[in-house]
Amino acid sequence: xxxxxxxxLLQQSLKPKRYEHSMRxxxxxxxxxxxxxxxxxxxxxxxxxxDCGRQVPKETSVAKAKDLGLPxxxxxxxxxxxxxxxxxxxxxxxxxxxxxxxxxVLDAIRYHSTGKADMTETAKIVFLADLIEPGxxxxxxxxxxxASFQDLDRGMFLSYENTIRYLLEDGLLxxxxxxxxxxxxxxxxxxxxxxxxxxxxx
Numbered sequence: 001x002x003x004x005x006x007x008x009l010l011q012q013s014l015k016p017k018r019y020e021h022s023m024r025x026x027x028x029x030x031x032x033x034x035x036x037x038x039x040x041x042x043x044x045x046x047x048x049x050x051d052c053g054r055q056v057p058k059e060t061s062v063a064k065a066k067d068l069g070l071p072x073x074x075x076x077x078x079x080x081x082x083x084x085x086x087x088x089x090x091x092x093x094x095x096x097x098x099x100x101x102x103x104x105v106l107d108a109i110r111y112h113s114t115g116k117a118d119m120t121e122t123a124k125i126v127f128l129a130d131l132i133e134p135g136x137x138x139x140x141x142x143x144x145x146x147a148s149f150q151d152l153d154r155g156m157f158l159s160y161e162n163t164i165r166y167l168l169e170d171g172l173l174x175x176x177x178x179x180x181x182x183x184x185x186x187x188x189x190x191x192x193x194x195x196x197x198x199x200x201x202x
Contacts, residue, residue: 053088
């Protein structure tokens, strides 16, 4: 299936606002892929389809996921909106013709909401494009946009900080994958800072 065929099918499957968001993420991700010399084809497909699981309303997503035999963890059970990522992987393969062996595209779809440790470049780009697309308007988004085009890991770290702070303030659950992603980058920057301090003293 070509990108144009995927776009046409996606437009039929999603509400107009969700489709428009998907297109903005797609366009933002392509700019990031070009900036970082990433795999444009992989990024294009993953970004376009990142929200294809939204064709299932969040009110029925738990039941739908279980009907399809998809694993549902306790955080997803409590916050069903997260399940659109797993449902997206299912539809990407069954509806949009993505190979089940294409882990780079499928992982980018699967983790675009929570993030995780050891994300691929494609997954980081899709994750960040989802947050910084032109339709987003939240406190700190401009700083996140700037960071995302300077260093992917710095952009990811800022996004984890913003997201975790938001979830805590609203009394929501934090998915373990997000915690793992944050901890990995926090440890990285802590180690780098310690080396800088050591070099200054030395």
